Amino acid sequence: MSAVHNSWQPTATIQNLQRRAEILSQIRAFFAKRNVMEVDTHLLSHCAVSDPFIDSMQVNYQSLAGGDITPMFLQTSPEYAMKRLLCAGSGPIYQLAKVFRNGESGRRHNPEFTLLEWYQTGFNLPQLMQEVEALIQSILPYQPFEYISYRDVFQRTLQLDPFTASLAELKSACREQVEASFEDEDRDTWLNLLMSHFIEPQLNATFVHSYPPSQAALAKITQDDYGTPIAARFEVYVQGIELANGYHELTDAQEQQKRLKADHDQRKQLGLPTYPLEMRLVQALEHGLPDCSGVALGVDRLIMLALNCNQIREVIPFSIDRA
Amino acid sequence: MATYSSNQLKNGLKVMLDGDPCTMLDVEFVKPGKGQAFTRVRLRNLITGRVWERTFKSNETLEGADVMDTDMEYLYNDGEMWHFMDNHTFEQFAADKNAVGDNYKWLREQDKATITLWNGNPIAITPANFVELEVVETDPGVKGDTAQGGSKPATLTTGAVVRVPLFIEIGQKLRIDTRTGEYVSRA
Numbered sequence: 001m002s003a004v005h006n007s008w009q010p011t012a013t014i015q016n017l018q019r020r021a022e023i024l025s026q027i028r029a030f031f032a033k034r035n036v037m038e039v040d041t042h043l044l045s046h047c048a049v050s051d052p053f054i055d056s057m058q059v060n061y062q063s064l065a066g067g068d069i070t071p072m073f074l075q076t077s078p079e080y081a082m083k084r085l086l087c088a089g090s091g092p093i094y095q096l097a098k099v100f101r102n103g104e105s106g107r108r109h110n111p112e113f114t115l116l117e118w119y120q121t122g123f124n125l126p127q128l129m130q131e132v133e134a135l136i137q138s139i140l141p142y143q144p145f146e147y148i149s150y151r152d153v154f155q156r157t158l159q160l161d162p163f164t165a166s167l168a169e170l171k172s173a174c175r176e177q178v179e180a181s182f183e184d185e186d187r188d189t190w191l192n193l194l195m196s197h198f199i200e201p202q203l204n205a206t207f208v209h210s211y212p213p214s215q216a217a218l219a220k221i222t223q224d225d226y227g228t229p230i231a232a233r234f235e236v237y238v239q240g241i242e243l244a245n246g247y248h249e250l251t252d253a254q255e256q257q258k259r260l261k262a263d264h265d266q267r268k269q270l271g272l273p274t275y276p277l278e279m280r281l282v283q284a285l286e287h288g289l290p291d292c293s294g295v296a297l298g299v300d301r302l303i304m305l306a307l308n309c310n311q312i313r314e315v316i317p318f319s320i321d322r323a
Numbered sequence: 324m325a326t327y328s329s330n331q332l333k334n335g336l337k338v339m340l341d342g343d344p345c346t347m348l349d350v351e352f353v354k355p356g357k358g359q360a361f362t363r364v365r366l367r368n369l370i371t372g373r374v375w376e377r378t379f380k381s382n383e384t385l386e387g388a389d390v391m392d393t394d395m396e397y398l399y400n401d402g403e404m405w406h407f408m409d410n411h412t413f414e415q416f417a418a419d420k421n422a423v424g425d426n427y428k429w430l431r432e433q434d435k436a437t438i439t440l441w442n443g444n445p446i447a448i449t450p451a452n453f454v455e456l457e458v459v460e461t462d463p464g465v466k467g468d469t470a471q472g473g474s475k476p477a478t479l480t481t482g483a484v485v486r487v488p489l490f491i492e493i494g495q496k497l498r499i500d501t502r503t504g505e506y507v508s509r510a
Contacts, residue, residue: 053359103330104360106352180378189380192358197378217357235356245356 007322011313020303020315023139024096027116027299030135036092036118041081043098048073048275049080050263051217055102056275057111073275074100077296078117079218080281083249086119086292087284094118096299108241108301110312111320116302119294125232125248128293129207132236132244135297139306140238149210149224157199162191163212163228170194188214203237210234218259219247236297238305246295253285325387329362329379337369337390340377344369344388344441353378369439369446370421388441392449395438397430405430407438407445418445428483429454429501450501455510456480457496464492477506 010017031038048056056073063070075081078097085093099115120128133145154162160173170190174180177198184190191212209232213221216231224230232248250256260277267274303315313319327338336347349365362379369390379385395407395416404417405427416438422445423430429450430436439447461477477487477497485499487506496510 051357053354053357104352104354109352109354178378179376180380182380182383184380188358192355193361193378196353196355196361197363215357242356 009322010317011319011322012315012317016303016307016309016315017317019307023303023306024299026139027096027135030138031094031118034092034131036094036120037090039082039085039090039093039095041075041078041085041095041097043075043100044072045075045081045278046070046072046276047080047278047280049076050260050267050275050277051076052263052266052270052272055273057100057102076101077115079294079296080278082117082119082294083281083289084284086121087287087289092118092120105320107311108304110300110316112323113312113316114299116297116299117294119249119292121290121292123293125209125234125246125293128246128248128295129209129234132246132295132297133207136236136238136243136302139302143205143238145205145207147207147209150208150212150230151210151224153199153203153206153208154194157202158194160194188212191215200237200242201240204239206237208235208237216250216259217247218250218256220250222248234295241301241305242298243301243305244295244297246293248293249289251285251289251291253282256285257282324389327385327387329381329383329385332362332364332379332385337388338385339388340366340368340385343371344390344446346390348374369441389443390439390441390446392437392439394435397432397434397436399432400427400430405448407436407448416440416445418448422446423448426450426501428479428481428504429456429499430481431456452500452502453498453507454501455496455498456483458487458491458493461487461491461493464490 028038044059054076056076059072059074060069061072077099078095082093082095095117097115097117098112100112102111104111120131129147151161151163154160158173160169167187170187174190174193178193210224211231211233213229213231216233219231219233221229222232234246235242236244264274264277300312300315304312307315309315327336332347332350334347334350338345345366345368347364348367351363353361353363360381363376364379365374365376367374393409395409398406398408404419405423406415406417408415426448431454434454435451437449438445456479458477459480462475473489474486475489476484477491478484485504485506487497498507498510500507
């Protein structure tokens with residue numbers, strides 16, 4: 001009965017783990033049929049992700065027993081490594097990767113989780129979105145998907161244009177929907193708050209695309225039909241759960257370097273730890289990244305949806321508290 | 324009192340918000356795909372009982388509330404206040420109507436109850452899950468088949484009125500579940 005006594009046991013039932021195994025092999029079959037090569041890149045890197053709001057776990061590496069300690073980082077996604085492979089001529093690739101994110105723990109988060117990341121050379125964003133839908137449809141019961149732009153989804157649910165609304169308008173829209181007393185001068189904080197607390201829970205089987213350029217991460221910047229600059233990025237939601245995040249990938253090495261530097265500067269400004277930047281990614285892009293689109297999908301969450309589970313711990317063998 | 328940052332929040336933590344002590348009922352980590360994390364918390368105001376949701380961002384700090392639950396013995400009611408004693412320190416505390424609420428119905432002198440103290444003052448009381456109280460008024464009992472359905476109201480020594488089976492009579496002691504206010508059995 002006591003928690004301590006039971007702590008050897010898995011957090012998922014064996015039945016759920018059998019379903020998990022089936023889904024993982026369905027995913028592999030999906031890519032085998034499409035001639036996408038499976039890769040398994042390193043989990044441990046000399047560099048950490050630049051994203052200011054993703055925290056890497058640090059590991060003490062010694063090349064010789066008792067030798068000097070070199071700090072290394074567990075990957076938060078296989079993105080950098082996979083892009084280096086693409087630059088080296090791999091062609092379309094996918095990976096079922098264990099990734100690690102410090103401080104991310106909750107009903108839908110485990111600090112160590114499984115990410116499905118894949119890249120299709122020659123694909124634009126609509127083509128990749130269709131492939132993501134095909135993959136999801138192959139695992140979950142069939143449901144029609146909606147495709148809507150970031151601007152339209154804000155206008156539909158909040159009668160607010162996320163590209164043109166002033167900071168004051170965004171704040172007051174937030175205060176109407178969400179009780180929060182903090183201040184913040186970054187528009188994206190308020191957009192993220194509205195998205196995660198108010199819009200997301202209403203989204204079922206939806207692709208949201210064409211993000212503000214300030215939320216581009218590693219997506220290309222293009223223009224929408226009105227000539228507004230947008231990030232060629234999408235996110236997928238099913239039953240209010242954020243499932244995947246994809247980009248028409250940035251191929252410009254100089255722009256890549258600029259964004260890494262901007263992240264680095266933002267980290268400094270926010271008083272967050274700064275880590276070595278992955279300059280080998282910039283070098284790879286200088287060599288040449290083929291035009292491609294890529295996406296990262298939370299496999300554990302996909303399994304939660306397939307199995308009708310509310311908590312990530314129900315679909316992974318041992319959650320962090322029992323790991 | 325301690326201060327907590329938003330990444331230390333957890334269920335059961337007691338903090339001060341808008342001047343009132345609150346307890347955290349549910350703490351959920353919310354992380355947009357790109358962008359900073361939020362902590363979304365369901366809270367209960369320990370003074371008003373109100374339950375609501377509030378969102379914090381990662382670097383916010385909250386002041387802890389000096390709230391603790393202590394088991395005490397119920398002594399007496401003086402017409403206005405309910406008096407309790409901590410049997411370890413022999414310290415006495417007087418709780419007012421706001422703190423006691425409807426729970427006066429389950430307080431029998433010398434019974435144990437849990438008193439929630441904020442800065443040393445009672446703000447809520449929780450009676451034991453089960454109490455035994457005597458019937459002072461009810462319709463005459465019906466003898467015979469005790470398994471037969473049907474119920475009637477009975478007034479207990481504390482003034483509480485509960486539904487009881489038909490065979491219950493004045494003077495009998497009953498076991499009551501204070502969480503539901505329902506009759507369990509004869510004591």
